[in-house]
Amino acid sequence: MTDAQNIFYTSISTYYSEIFPFNPMQLKFVKNKLGELYGKSILDIGCATGELAFQLVTGGAEVTGIDLNEDLLQQAISNKKHEKLTFQQGNMLELTTDFKAQQFEAVLCFGNTLVHLNSEALVLQMLVGAETVLKPGGKLLIQLLNYDYICGQRVEALPLIETENIRFIRRYNFSDDSELIGFQTDLEIKAENHTVSNETSLLALKSETLKALLEKAGFRNIEFYANFKQDAFGGKHLPLVVSCEK
Structure with a gap:
């Protein structure tokens, strides 16, 4: 996250949960891809105020949420308390430093977070880190916008x-x-x-480029969707939702 991006999120942090309220379809999508949540260890990258992370632990998962913005993170720490929920300041480019190899069953990166990295090389670095901290067969789930x-x-x-x-x-x-x-x-x-x-x-990351980077990072079974309902990708729609597997 650049200084300008951090300033942006600080400036809207008071109203963040009102601007971007919890979307139940995100939770349904994660459950569809992971199956039973109970006991699964999940990393939520760009957790913001912790809305999704809290819903995941309520469903039985063990969740670590990371974000770079201190103002958003403090709201999550203050308002979303659960014994299986941890929030910490973290950089998505430093996953292998902050976490153990094969630590998580799933890594989530929703909210157009990925395109805050301003080059394809940095996106690849993040994806390689996500692949490293995932257990074999673990899922990487991403949501960004359809820059195609x-x-x-x-x-x-x-x-x-x-x-x-x-x-x-x-x-x-x-x-x-x-x-x-x-x-x-x-x-x-x-x-x-x-x-x-x-x-x-923001990086205008196209679908073909993202697929190539995912493959280069070692992911397989890559699927693109038009939304969290898993409608077919392609055409005039704003979301791009991705599911892939280590």
């Missing part, structure tokens, strides 16, 4: 997120000279009549 569609159609804005308290506006700025795209956000806080604006760079 976003870049191909030059999608300039993502759907507006609005609640009683906030409006969250997200826009993309494209460059023909870079695989990075600008991600511009405006968080309008209604009660304060105040807007928090940020811009950072």
Whole structure:
């Protein structure tokens, strides 16, 4: 995570769970891929405020959640307490330093977290680390956005997120000279009549490139979906959900 990305998450941390509430389809997807959760050890990369991690331990798993942003992580530590749940500050590029080889049955990386790494080489480093900390047969589950569609159609804005308290506006700025795209956000806080604006760079990681990197890292049985319901990937949809196996 770059300094700009960290500043962005700090600036929206108070409203993060309101902007991105728990999505029950994520839990259903994980259960579908892992089967019985009881006793399974799971690493949640980019755990943010810990919403999914808490649901996983409630279902019987043992979960470690990592995030680089201290403000989000502190919310998780304060609000999501469970004897089988651990939160710690961690970098997805340092998995082999922070964890043992073959420690987890599953590694999750949801919330478009992966594309905060600004090069394919760094993505490969993360994937190799995930493969190392997974047990044989363990699952890597990823959710990012469908940059095949976003870049191909030059999608300039993502759907507006609005609640009683906030409006969250997200826009993309494209460059023909870079695989990075600008991600511009405006968080309008209604009660304060105040807007928090940020811009950072994200890696426009296409599906073919991601598949090649996964294979290079040693993963097999790679499956792409259009959403957590596991609809077929391809076309004009925003999510890209991935399941693969060590």
